[in-house]
Ligand SMILES: *[C@@H]1O[C@H](CO)[C@@H](O)[C@H](O)[C@H]1NC(C)=O
């Protein structure tokens with residue numbers, strides 16, 4: 550056998566190293582969970598590839614002055630992507646995307662500039678929501694959704710103040726923000742992707758039974774240290790082994806004010822994974838709680854994978870919680886968890 554030249558061997562070693570690296574991080578860049586992929590407005594607009602743009606301008610220089618009026622102008626049964634461009638401004642209104650208006654790309658001028666805001670607290674969380682999306686194939690970019698009702702850690706009332714109610718399949722948010730206190734983001738059902746979003750709250754502020762990936766999101770906690778009840782970031786509601794819902798947080802940051810749990814069990818099969826996430830001291834050492842769930846904890850899937858920061862210390866963690874191995878973490882570490890390659894516009 551002819552010995553290979555050193556240069557070829559070097560190339561082979563380099564290729565092998567690349568391959569091993571790709572395998573060890575568990576995903577090729579196309580899956581979008583690698584730090585070098587930033588999905589911005591030009592990329593999304595190009596991928597969605599439509600000319601139909603409805604302009605919303607609060608000062609009257611667009612097609613509509615309110616976001617809801619623009620949504621109302623989209624025909625029922627819409628089957629082609631349409632861009633609703635929300636120009637800079639604070640839109641004081643509730644916005645609802647009904648079931649029969651899919652393929653809306655709601656594009657703002659940045660989360661600090663295009664803001665949809667309302668103020669309502671209610672015993673019924675859906676009723677309180679500032680923004681509701683019930684149509685599949687919805688994408689938002691660079692918009693803030695806010696509910697500034699004066700609720701918070703259970704002192705004035707038990708009312709909830711939802712900023713966004715996400716109740717459809719195939720919904721994605723890029724560079725968006727969700728502001729409230731009690732029950733901010735109702736991730737009710739369907740497959741969802743949140744990329745580089747900011748989510749703020751105190752109690753159960755990411756809740757529901759969606760099958761969702763939160764990639765590089767900032768989770769800001771505004772709980773109050775003086776209270777004896779700790780809030781919780783998530784309240785995931787998976788109820789049976791057949792249900793494929795669950796929240797996965799990858800590579801974000803969790804920080805803020807006060808002490809909270811990463812999650813509380815809202816269903817017997819509640820599933821939440823925090824992976825490669827920075828956890829600040831705001832996370833209580835116990836990490837997870839079964840508060841208000843009085844069945845067995847054996848089917849809860851409360852897990853962490855290679856998190857870091859002072860809140861990631863696992864010594865005192867809830868006994869049912871898991872610190873995942875590389876192999877156990879793999880299914881949660883790519884957009885395949887939500888079949889993203891089939892429907893996320895950025896990958897089509
Ligand atoms: C956009 O508009 C141009 C010119 O009106 C047209 O030729 C093209 O097909 C349109 N593209 C899409 C994706 O609708």
Ligand SMILES: *[C@@H]1O[C@H](CO)[C@@H](O)[C@H](O)[C@H]1NC(C)=O
Pocket residue numbers: 669670671672673705706708
């Ligand atoms: C709480 O919600 C109920 C309706 O569910 C409403 O009547 C009441 O005004 C709300 N309380 C506050 C403080 O907003």
Ligand SMILES: *[C@@H]1O[C@H](CO)[C@@H](O)[C@H](O)[C@H]1NC(C)=O
Pocket residue numbers: 839840843844845846867868
């Ligand atoms: C709930 O958690 C508490 C604190 O860790 C524990 O003492 C209790 O046994 C748990 N309940 C169940 C049903 O496991």
